[in-house]
Amino acid sequence: MSKEINIPEIIESKRDQYPVAAATVERFFNESIVLLRKQMEFSLRERGDYFWPLAEKILTIDQNLGGDPIKALLEYTLAFLREQASFMKTGNYRYDTDSFNDAFAEVYDNPDVMENFYLEGLLVTHVFWPIHLDMHRFFEDHFLSAITTEKSIGAEFGFGHGLYLYEILKKFPDTYALGFDISKYSLSYAQRLLEKNGIAKDRFSLDLGDVRQPLALESNSLDWCVFAEVLEHIPNPKEALTEISRCLNPNGHVFITTAINSNALDHLWHFNNMDEVTDMLSSANLQIVSSVELPLSNYDSKTKDPTIDCAFVCTPTK
Amino acid sequence: MTDITQSLQDVFREVFDDEEIVITDDMTSENIEEWDSMMHINLIFACEQKFGLKFALAEIASLRNVGELKAIITSKSTT
Ligand SMILES: C[S@@+](CC[C@H](N)C(=O)[O-])C[C@H]1O[C@@H](n2cnc3c(N)ncnc32)[C@H](O)[C@@H]1O
Numbered sequence A: 001m002s003k004e005i006n007i008p009e010i011i012e013s014k015r016d017q018y019p020v021a022a023a024t025v026e027r028f029f030n031e032s033i034v035l036l037r038k039q040m041e042f043s044l045r046e047r048g049d050y051f052w053p054l055a056e057k058i059l060t061i062d063q064n065l066g067g068d069p070i071k072a073l074l075e076y077t078l079a080f081l082r083e084q085a086s087f088m089k090t091g092n093y094r095y096d097t098d099s100f101n102d103a104f105a106e107v108y109d110n111p112d113v114m115e116n117f118y119l120e121g122l123l124v125t126h127v128f129w130p131i132h133l134d135m136h137r138f139f140e141d142h143f144l145s146a147i148t149t150e151k152s153i154g155a156e157f158g159f160g161h162g163l164y165l166y167e168i169l170k171k172f173p174d175t176y177a178l179g180f181d182i183s184k185y186s187l188s189y190a191q192r193l194l195e196k197n198g199i200a201k202d203r204f205s206l207d208l209g210d211v212r213q214p215l216a217l218e219s220n221s222l223d224w225c226v227f228a229e230v231l232e233h234i235p236n237p238k239e240a241l242t243e244i245s246r247c248l249n250p251n252g253h254v255f256i257t258t259a260i261n262s263n264a265l266d267h268l269w270h271f272n273n274m275d276e277v278t279d280m281l282s283s284a285n286l287q288i289v290s291s292v293e294l295p296l297s298n299y300d301s302k303t304k305d306p307t308i309d310c311a312f313v314c315t316p317t318k
Numbered sequence B: 001m002t003d004i005t006q007s008l009q010d011v012f013r014e015v016f017d018d019e020e021i022v023i024t025d026d027m028t029s030e031n032i033e034e035w036d037s038m039m040h041i042n043l044i045f046a047c048e049q050k051f052g053l054k055f056a057l058a059e060i061a062s063l064r065n066v067g068e069l070k071a072i073i074t075s076k077s078t079t
Helices: A007-014 A019-031 A037-046 A048-064 A069-090 A100-108 A111-128 A130-146 A163-171 A184-196 A237-247 A274-283 B003-015 B037-051 B057-062 B066-078
Strands: A152-157 A175-181 A204-208 A222-228 A248-260 A286-295 A308-316
Touching: A007 A019, A007 A037, A019 A037, A019 A048, A019 A069, A037 A048, A037 A111, A037 A130, A037 B037, A048 A111, A048 A130, A048 A163, A069 A111, A069 B037, A069 B057, A100 A111, A111 A130, A111 A184, A130 A163, A130 A222, A130 A248, A130 A286, A130 A308, A152 A163, A152 A237, A163 A175, A163 A184, A163 A222, A175 A184, A184 A204, A222 A237, A237 A248, A237 A274, A237 A286, A248 A274, A248 A286, A274 A286, A274 A308, B003 B037, B003 B066, B037 B057, B037 B066
Parallel strands: A152 A175, A152 A222, A175 A204, A222 A248
Antiparallel strands: A248 A308, A286 A308
């Protein structure tokens, strides 16, 4: 049975310690009467200890960028739900593996989407979507702890907003990060996110890059990689994973996430179940060190939405 | 029952797959357990189709109850 919670009381009790989060969560509950409300009640009830510090961190990052997090969140969520509702009727994703160029034109190369709500919206889903909150917790518990603290070099492919790069660079002062993304809007957003949040310019280098192509990096050259929410966006996910495995050094780790039965504005690779993902990882020379499977029904037992998110920490098999 | 109320009730029964639903103005997502984000969108889509109109983001987000939904539909259908 779910406990009753008193939202105004909880927000008040957090205001001194987590002022940015408390103000933003309050705005959320004022502005969103149904969207994400049951899921947010779940987070406050079941994930409070983890929720508040992470919310303060991410919403402060967003504030330093001059964002409008609730507007971006609701627009992103609505766009996502529209696509997912259509998938639940038709069984098809918006794009197929022949139409990456359409996704590029309509999403990654489109400022009305990327700058208007996509990048900021996705950033703050790590606070407001419990499924992404849990994914973030897995990232901290299983991936950040796997990176050695010595001088290391790593890369994120498809970094989008840049939150993962921020987390890694913040936690490990001796690491250097490369980043590649196909969108010039992701590039400028993540660049600003890192700079406005205290990461020195000489600690990272972000560039345009396309993971559908072989990576222009030497074999065994990376200590860590992040490849989060990109597999389902590209027509050749297995090749991209194989390339990442090649570039990792034998003791390196990669953090990988993807979505199963989950359509979005820009999804084109449809994973039907967890086995399809794990089979692809092993056929791409990756060994799973730890994993988590997060069905949306964990957060809302009545939902008919079949979304499952999953995350992995892998090492290369060499 | 007005036409809009009747049609809206049909929409609710279809979306929630429950022939017993009787809508009232003060009904909220608290009263129907299945009424989550996804059902909310399905409800909005079904209304858009049935009444031939489009909802704005702020309207979708801030709808408090069935009465407000009816009010939006009424105002959009008469303009
Ligand atoms: C859903 S976002 C993921 C952002 C972030 N990694 C996260 O997990 O929240 C997908 C990102 O991948 C980028 N992307 C899509 N196709 C790509 C490709 N072929 N090569 C490189 N980046 C790509 C998009 O521009 C976007 O920034």
